[in-house]
Amino acid sequence: MIQLTNVCKDYETAGGRRRILNNINLTIRPGERVGILGRNGAGKSTLVRLISGAEPPTSGTIERFMSVSWPLAFSGGFHGTLTGADNLRFICRIYGADFESRLQFVQEFSELGSYLYEPVSTYSSGMRARLAFAVSMTIDFDCYLIDEVMAVGDERFRERCRVELFEKRADRAMLIVSHSHRYLKGTCHRFLLFRDGEIEEHDDFEEVYFRYKESIGEAFENKEQMVAEMQ
Template identity: 30%
Template sequence: MIEFINVHKTLRQKSHRTKVLEGVNVEFGPDRLTGILAPPRSGKTVVANLTTGKLRPDIGRVRRSSLVSFPVASGGVFNGALTGRENLAFLCRVFGFDPVPIIRFVLDFTEIGKSIDKPFRHLNRDERTKLLFTSCYAIPFETYIIDESLIGGRGAFRTRCEELVTERMRSAGFLIVTSSPTLLRKYCNDFFIIDEFKIQEVNSAEEAENWFGKDKLKDGVGELEHVADGDENDIIPV
């Protein structure tokens, strides 16, 4: 279970402040496929990062009683100066897993070969995308956090990625934060919205969509061909 207890969060940038959450109390059940719908620029990434622990509430607490992933395909969990293998080994140690079988799984699944021993910043976009999507699903988390993008890559890899997600959904919970009603309808069985600085439960994906109206949302199927380039070096804490 993931529980928000009286959570308040405001983003502060120089002299500008943006309120995101105010007094939120909500529970997300274990082993559930949960969707949180909200329009763009309404705090979805903040909610995802509060859930993983990358961000902390200004007031209140986020309590996790299961092993929660970092956001799927988040470039911020890999250090650009380290190799793919070194990054994976570090993440496995952080979350308490033996890195050997997980690295072996990633090598077999991505088929990137010797590129896993290149510094992450030197990988091409296809290699980077394959590594970021696979690395999260390779670790047996109890709850996976999705910030819009659930599946990535091109061609045969995308097909394998979708099959892997389906397999993980049989044994783990997913928390999908998105602007896409289609994504909620396709995957989720619990439904929430972010509105007026609160997170509240609704009965269906249709109710969530109607709450905002189609013109305020950005529909999609949770697929990303390539992750953005960049050299981020922050590791998400647990």
């Protein structure tokens, strides 16, 4: 289980201190898939970083009683002067994982070919995302943090990502940020809507999507109109 209690996050800006998350209380249980919606800048990715431990909250507590991944497809932790393979070697050392068996998986899954042995600084953004996702799948976690990961690569690669993550790890908890309503509706059990630094929780996707469209100024006249768009 992951438990957030009265979590706040502030950032210093040119206009002064800005509160992005305000008194967030949230529980993620084993095996749950929680989807997150909200306009850009609402705090979705900030929440993912806090839960991963990449950033601390300004106040409040985050308790983790299960292992938590870094944000999937996040490539900011790679060392640019090291090759993709050497970055993988470093991560395997941190987690006490066997390098050779995981190198074979990353070679096959990322389809980077010889670029796996070139410095990551020479990669395109798409190549870095492929490497990041493949490396993420080499370490087992109880909870996976997913921030628009399925936008990586072409349709064939996205399907391979879907099978690797949602079928082979169907028993794991997941926190999923996405702007794709079809993706969230077909994947998640619970839904969080970020508005004004706070979250609204819903079990019904149509309700949360209706309120999400209101929050970004694209309100439907009625739910029937919304359902027609979603089909």
